Amino acid sequence: MKLSRTIKVAIALPALLLASISAYAHHAFSAEFDGEKPVVVTGIVTKLELINPHSWLYLDVKGPDGKVTNWGFEFGAPFSLKEKGVTKATLAPGTKVTINGFRAKSGKDFGYAVTTTLPDGRAVKTGGAQDAPTTTAGT
Amino acid sequence: MNSHLNRHWSPLLLVTVMLTLLAQPVLANEKIPRLANGKPDFSGIWQTTSAADYDLEPHSNRKDAPPGPGIVEGGVIPYLPQALEQKKKNFAERETLDPARKGWTLGVPRAVYYPAPFQIFQRQADLNLVPQFGHSVRTIHTNGTDHPRDPNDWWLGDSRGHWEGDTLVVDVANFNDKTWFDSAGNFHSDALHIVERWKFLDRNTIAYKATIEDKNVFSRPWNIEVVLYRHREKNFQLIEDYRFTLDYDQYYPPKPGNK
Numbered sequence: 001m002k003l004s005r006t007i008k009v010a011i012a013l014p015a016l017l018l019a020s021i022s023a024y025a026h027h028a029f030s031a032e033f034d035g036e037k038p039v040v041v042t043g044i045v046t047k048l049e050l051i052n053p054h055s056w057l058y059l060d061v062k063g064p065d066g067k068v069t070n071w072g073f074e075f076g077a078p079f080s081l082k083e084k085g086v087t088k089a090t091l092a093p094g095t096k097v098t099i100n101g102f103r104a105k106s107g108k109d110f111g112y113a114v115t116t117t118l119p120d121g122r123a124v125k126t127g128g129a130q131d132a133p134t135t136t137a138g139t
Numbered sequence: 140m141n142s143h144l145n146r147h148w149s150p151l152l153l154v155t156v157m158l159t160l161l162a163q164p165v166l167a168n169e170k171i172p173r174l175a176n177g178k179p180d181f182s183g184i185w186q187t188t189s190a191a192d193y194d195l196e197p198h199s200n201r202k203d204a205p206p207g208p209g210i211v212e213g214g215v216i217p218y219l220p221q222a223l224e225q226k227k228k229n230f231a232e233r234e235t236l237d238p239a240r241k242g243w244t245l246g247v248p249r250a251v252y253y254p255a256p257f258q259i260f261q262r263q264a265d266l267n268l269v270p271q272f273g274h275s276v277r278t279i280h281t282n283g284t285d286h287p288r289d290p291n292d293w294w295l296g297d298s299r300g301h302w303e304g305d306t307l308v309v310d311v312a313n314f315n316d317k318t319w320f321d322s323a324g325n326f327h328s329d330a331l332h333i334v335e336r337w338k339f340l341d342r343n344t345i346a347y348k349a350t351i352e353d354k355n356v357f358s359r360p361w362n363i364e365v366v367l368y369r370h371r372e373k374n375f376q377l378i379e380d381y382r383f384t385l386d387y388d389q390y391y392p393p394k395p396g397n398k
Binding site: 131 | 289290291292293294315317329387390391393394395
């Protein structure tokens with residue numbers, strides 16, 4: 001009886017749950033990203049995934065040698081992005097953006113985006129992990 | 140003579156009439172549950188007995204699965220050539236790649252025929268489906284609304300239903316590409332679109348059909364069909380089975396100084 005009541009409460013309070021989900025990242029920043037490895041990356045958006053609990057932005061980045069690499073950056077939850085005015089239209093494929101963030105502990109081509117600077121110059125806080133450093137070397 | 144026959148036959152006739160009358164309440168019991176507005180009420184705890192989750196296609200047994208006749212109409216999923224290569228790779232590496240093994244949300248339609256119970260809570264405006272596995276609630280809106288104009292890429296898509304007689308027809312769209320259809324590596328892209336048909340066979344049995352299309356992965360739409368049975372065991376209930384965060388437990392609660 002107790003369990004089924006818990007489930008009913010979970011359904012009855014979706015707004016409360018949503019609030020707590022957007023405030024809590026699904027995993028901690030420190031589980032995947034390195035606060036000692038800030039990165040600043042400029043590239044062309046290839047895809048925005050608006051997925052709970054973390055959205056991901058993929059962009060093609062041209063290196064000093066001219067080689068293009070596809071990077072992925074973890075964003076906050078879709079609802080928190082929407083509150084800041086970030087939708088699929090804001091970050092449509094082909095959009096040029098600059099991201100200040102931290103690199104993955106694995107050293108692979110993905111990271112955590114603290115701020116994203118849009119083509120109109122607006123800088124948006126796009127990260128969602130509550131234990132992430134709030135500034136990077138580039139900001 | 141006549142009176143003799145009547146004496147002889149009338150008890151039999153009486154029994155026949157009685158049986159006919161008795162049959163009426165039995166049929167009445169077979170009526171399906173309905174909401175106050177007359178629509179079928181699927182509320183309850185349901186589960187398939189099929190081996191669909193091991194492989195949607197017909198398959199013999201293997202070390203990690205029992206055999207099954209499959210639930211795909213025609214037996215074969217119509218993959219595009221490149222997608223078929225991806226499916227074979229998924230199958231070969233299913234032990235590490237299967238999203239369900241990682242504890243991820245099952246997706247649609249996998250949550251319907253995954254071998255664990257799920258519960259339906261139904262109101263006039265919506266149905267809420269709660270699978271035992273994972274931590275998700277799928278809402279099927281039946282209030283006449285359409286898919287949102289600015290959608291996310293949802294794990295369970297966005298479900299909008301309407302009634303065609305006693306059949307609930309559900310259009311599901313706006314998926315991400317992170318879920319599989321089964322543990323054999325059958326997969327889809329974020330262009331997945333599903334049309335489901337839910338219908339009572341009797342008050343304790345649902346016929347579930349779905350048409351699946353995805354222009355990035357399949358050459359044509361294809362159909363599946365499973366039967367769902369109502370759990371009627373005494374005190375049966377869902378027991379939380381949330382596995383995704385097990386690997387992350389060491390990081391909780393988050394610590395600001397933790398690099």
